[in-house]
Amino acid sequence: MDPAPKPRLVWRTQWLIFLAFFRVGILGFGGGPSSIPLVHQETVKNYKWMDEEQFADTLAIANTMPGPIATKMAGYIGYRVGGVIGCLNGLFATVMPTALMMIFLLQLLQQYKDIPWVQHMSASVVPVVAVMLATMTWDFVKKSGETLGWVKGVWLILASLLVTEVFNIHPAIVILVLILYVLLPFGKGKVS
Template sequence: MTRQEQRQLFSIFFKIGITTIGGGYAMIPMMEREIVDKAGWLSKQEFLDILAVAQATPGIFAVDMAGHIGYKLGGVRMALLAAGANVLPSFVIILLLASFFHEYKDIQLVEYAFRAIRPVVVAMIAAPVFSMARTAQLTRYTFWIPILAAGLIYLLGVSPVYVILVAGLCGWVYGLLSSRRP
């Protein structure tokens, strides 16, 4: 990557880190728009592949996404640059808020503000779910898989770890079986 592209990569992930409320999943649409649509550094399929790997990687999802994207674009150095840029705004903001929050936490207006943010966060997390469903090319034969996974986790209290492990095993077996078909 050129110096200009490195600065652009830092700027993109810094902007994403400072403007997105709601965690890693809320950042997905902005990452896709900036990295895939505007910069054209990755295809939609490459982005979806990185998304899948980042979900399976231990750690903070947004940092994993930034690191994987940076690595794909320019190796370890770009991975550290992208991840650092993504974390820097949150680190500074949390540091500042933590130093003042204990003085203002009992003010009613502050409590109302935190309550008002919750529905926005839910909407920001829901948006990438629909985007991923389109990119993953769900069909009438496969749409039941995410519904079943969500039901197992939410309704029956099954650990997401088990759902991911079983889904990975099923995908591996399906891949083996479908590669043997003529």
């Protein structure tokens, strides 16, 4: 049986969980999708709490559930790293910056929204978020190509794009269908 973690390590872990998800909460302009690359940066690249595949699995499952993606991921990753307290800590750290900004800054922004420099400031965030999402998308495309093979990976990407954008089927349904395919006997436990 493993010895209980030292109190100092527990507090340090909780502090790191708070810092990671506070940064996500404070920098995640534009809603949930814009926070995904930030969560990836903190959990995979910065703190190495999970690898690329685990992150992709967490993101896929989180996308199938209702609610904001940032809080679902903060809750799960916080739990995985720091238990129940880590879950609550991650949730609090993710939500707190947004709540504070809503309370204090949104009123100020609304008051000065017609000033041109305020309009340009708000519009300037959009390209940055687009680049962050494009970078993460390319990382997922590469991962798909490596794990499934490039032909199957590109085929699944194009099929998913067609189904979600042309036929307006919710991405959660597409993900659930693929999960069921993998779990059913003819799926043989894998998409490849």
